[in-house]
Amino acid sequence: MEVPKYRSLKDHVYDYIAQKIQDGTLLPNQKINEAEICKKLDISRTPTREALFQLASDNLLQYIPRRGFIVAPFDSGKKLEFSQAIGVLEALAATLAADHLRSSDLLEMEALIARMDEDIAQLDLTAYSKDQYQFHNLYIQRCGNSTVIEMLDTLKNSFIRQSYVSDNKSKLSGVLQQVNEEHRQILNAFRTNDKPQLESLLKHHWRIIDNDML
Template identity: 45%
Template structure:
């Protein structure tokens, strides 16, 4: 289940929203790569829907700069240059940090326990090399506090920015480096949980903004939202 789906599970989704989520998920999972043309017919066939909601979703993703409408080619996945990636990291850090401070104090004991469960699950996924599972688990980890922040506009803006990141393909010769990066990121999740539990909102906001979303990390080969 995608993050947006989890946040909107209580809302009715139009066909356009369904297609939007599907394309965004394909990009985040690395099934659609930068400069790759979106095959509209294939999406219509896979989702068994007409072309109209597909076009509507593509236009929306293009307006959010996730896709680019290239003349005589069609919609393609837009890649980020280093400057754009660093700028987005910086903005996401501010928004994510603020969302966390709003959620801090609202999280129940069960939610905090669930966050701990997903942190432990991420460690297992990294250790076993199951990176697809890692990304699903970390998405749910962040979802658990985002749904409690109480500001839908903030969350929507945050999700749109995160969709701009395209999943990286791993170099099989550098898998130990990949593991090290992901373990380091999950250690950051552990520190975030500790700050959530102690309601240290100022430290939590600063940690998420300055450490978890440190703009210098945007150059790392592994994208870890």
């Protein structure tokens, strides 16, 4: 039996902020409110500061003297490298998880796809980002490989969710609908336990939606 990994107070703060970055709650260049985090988590300033400096060391935050910490902007020059690495690791996670997903997991994935349809229709991009994250995280957590999970967490925390700012709302909606159609294909591949199809789909699914696509 695997011994549960001990999580220090610093680890809890780190995970909390990293999750907020990943799901789009904290956006690039947004200032981190240290006092609010301490109050929210009921944790003192010392482990909070330790976590913030660790996040800065991991390139998720930037420390600006006399201003504090901000969410690090994504380096668009590395977007292809990030998307390729995430795609390969997600493909591995999906094929490993295929034999372990329960019927309730598949139903939850189906519900998330429907919610993303609504998010796109309303152009609620914060909700879309969170629902997409939950969709992928569901099977990643079932893959049974802690190293893959940790590597994906690290990469995705740096793969900052874009704010999808665009004047061409109809084209943005079309791009997101295409992405969500890929989610349906991924779900169908899980349902038929088609591992080669899962690998092919996931390797090409991840990309940053920015002005180059719009």
